[in-house]
Amino acid sequence: MADHQLIDRRSLAMVQRIVARVDQQPELLERARATCERWLEQRDNPAHREWSQILRRPWAQVREVLLDPGHEGQRLRQSDPFVGLLSNQERWAILRETR
Numbered sequence: 001m002a003d004h005q006l007i008d009r010r011s012l013a014m015v016q017r018i019v020a021r022v023d024q025q026p027e028l029l030e031r032a033r034a035t036c037e038r039w040l041e042q043r044d045n046p047a048h049r050e051w052s053q054i055l056r057r058p059w060a061q062v063r064e065v066l067l068d069p070g071h072e073g074q075r076l077r078q079s080d081p082f083v084g085l086l087s088n089q090e091r092w093a094i095l096r097e098t099r
Helices: 004-024 028-042 046-054 059-067 071-077 088-097
Strands: none
Touching (some): 004 059, 004 071, 004 088
16 A cells, blocks of 8 residues: 555646646646536535635646645645546556656
8 A cells, every 4th residue: 555655746746747737738727627616516525615716816826736745735636626637648657657
């Protein structure tokens, strides 16, 4: 079983790839916003409400939240709405790279 540090490293590696993608394709931020809103419609969850507020900020600020290596960043990455921006192949590559 993976320890928490490994899980956090993997999560940060994935979000670094996601950030690079959104840097190149800013319109992908709208996908994350739509995902978050869909989640909120399906189930009112404090984490999703928090992300909804974060996603109203400019990309530079959202980017900082995603890349925060501290406890707050780790906590928020556990429920980030950027799912689907990486392919399964990309995710598996990151998992292999961070063993």
